Amino acid sequence: MTQQPAPSRTENLNVTGFTPLVTPHDLKARHALTPAAEGVVLQGRQAAQDILHGRDDRLLVVVGPCSIHDFDQAVEYARKLAVLREQVRDTLEVQMRVYVDKPRTTIGWRGFLLDPDMDGSNDMNRGLERTREVMLKVTEMGLPVATELLDPFAPQYLFDIVSWACLGARTTESQTHRAMSSAVSAPMGFKNGTGGGIKLAVDAIVAASHPHAFFTIDDDGRACIVHTRGNPDGHVILRGGRNSPNYTPNFVKEAADLMTAAGLTPAVMVDCSHANSGSDYTRQNLIFRDVLHQVQAGTKALRGVMLESNLNAGKQSIPRDITQLKAGVSVTDACIAWDETEKLLSEADALLKGR
Numbered sequence: 494m495t496q497q498p499a500p501s502r503t504e505n506l507n508v509t510g511f512t513p514l515v516t517p518h519d520l521k522a523r524h525a526l527t528p529a530a531e532g533v534v535l536q537g538r539q540a541a542q543d544i545l546h547g548r549d550d551r552l553l554v555v556v557g558p559c560s561i562h563d564f565d566q567a568v569e570y571a572r573k574l575a576v577l578r579e580q581v582r583d584t585l586e587v588q589m590r591v592y593v594d595k596p597r598t599t600i601g602w603r604g605f606l607l608d609p610d611m612d613g614s615n616d617m618n619r620g621l622e623r624t625r626e627v628m629l630k631v632t633e634m635g636l637p638v639a640t641e642l643l644d645p646f647a648p649q650y651l652f653d654i655v656s657w658a659c660l661g662a663r664t665t666e667s668q669t670h671r672a673m674s675s676a677v678s679a680p681m682g683f684k685n686g687t688g689g690g691i692k693l694a695v696d697a698i699v700a701a702s703h704p705h706a707f708f709t710i711d712d713d714g715r716a717c718i719v720h721t722r723g724n725p726d727g728h729v730i731l732r733g734g735r736n737s738p739n740y741t742p743n744f745v746k747e748a749a750d751l752m753t754a755a756g757l758t759p760a761v762m763v764d765c766s767h768a769n770s771g772s773d774y775t776r777q778n779l780i781f782r783d784v785l786h787q788v789q790a791g792t793k794a795l796r797g798v799m800l801e802s803n804l805n806a807g808k809q810s811i812p813r814d815i816t817q818l819k820a821g822v823s824v825t826d827a828c829i830a831w832d833e834t835e836k837l838l839s840e841a842d843a844l845l846k847g848r
């Protein structure tokens with residue numbers, strides 16, 4: 494039940510209501526991590542850590558929809574990706590983008606976690622429930638879950654299921670998000686800023702690798718101070734900037750050099766979408782192939798690649814009547830289709846086997 498704020502002349506002037514949220518404990522009790530799912534989470538984290546620290550020379554591939562908006566379609570995608578993951582596992586560690594909390598340039602739909610009914614009702618209790626269910630389902634198929642860390646309380650509800658996480662271009666410089674990253678149990682990628690700044694991503698990795706204390710909630714939903722150890726598994730994600738893409742060898746070297754200068758093991762992932770593709774999904778394959786050639790040429794710092802992919806290609810705007818949505822098509826950034834995804838990952842596998 495949403496409650497109106499108490500009348501005051503100085504606070505809550507722009508607040509229209511407070512709705513209680515389920516506690517992390519209750520949600521996890523209803524949708525518990527099974528031993529099989531826990532095994533997948535731990536193996537996914539270990540594989541990503543080994544790749545990022547150079548103990549495993551496979552390529553970490555974070556691939557999947559720009560955003561999840563339909564439970565069944567996400568599961569259908571995961572079913573296909575789980576099969577492909579097994580086929581290419583000698584050369585690629587494939588993890589699925591299960592992105593549910595979307596940062597926006599200005600305004601727009603905020604994702605399955607915050608508005609699962611896509612109608613502005615913002616039923617976040619249902620969003621938490623459905624997100625936990627979909628993440629568990631994907632993991633139980635043997636597929637590690639990769640996601641973006643955005644809402645400050647969301648990790649308490651979901652991150653026991655996450656194998657890899659990242660800070661997006663709009664939050665890499667945020668103190669709150671850097672401190673939150675220091676608590677995350679999974680390896681974390683840090684995107685360069687929307688302006689193209691790579692140094693700020695390296696600064697974020699350094700910040701997140703140190704202990705912090707910050708405001709959050711505990712498992713019982715009580716406000717608390719959390720004290721963290723620091724996250725030792727940070728890496729840079731090059732996603733392009735306002736003025737140019739940044740997937741080419743000179744930018745990969747710049748990122749690696751900045752990491753080395755900061756005392757970090759150089760570890761770089763290239764995002765084939767966003768400003769690297771100029772948001773044109775038909776260009777993702779060009780960037781992906783360029784990354785493969787850099788890896789093949791021996792660029793050790795290049796350890797990962799990200800693709801935005803869905804069942805079907807392109808994107809659609811969200812219609813007023815959501816029953817009119819086209820199945821398997823992104824409602825945020827445009828994605829490559831499943832067939833192209835399968836082709837690109839198989840091609841990468843064949844190429845890297847020949848190394």
Ligand SMILES: O=C[C@H](O)[C@H](O)COP(=O)(O)O
Binds near residue numbers: 595
């Ligand atoms: O990946 C998604 C988008 O690039 C990011 O969330 C910003 O989206 P917007 O510019 O459509 O708001």
Ligand SMILES: C=C(OP(=O)(O)O)C(=O)O
Binds near residue numbers: 592663684732
């Ligand atoms: C929002 C995303 O990317 P970026 O932060 O690079 O815009 C994303 O990967 O979904």
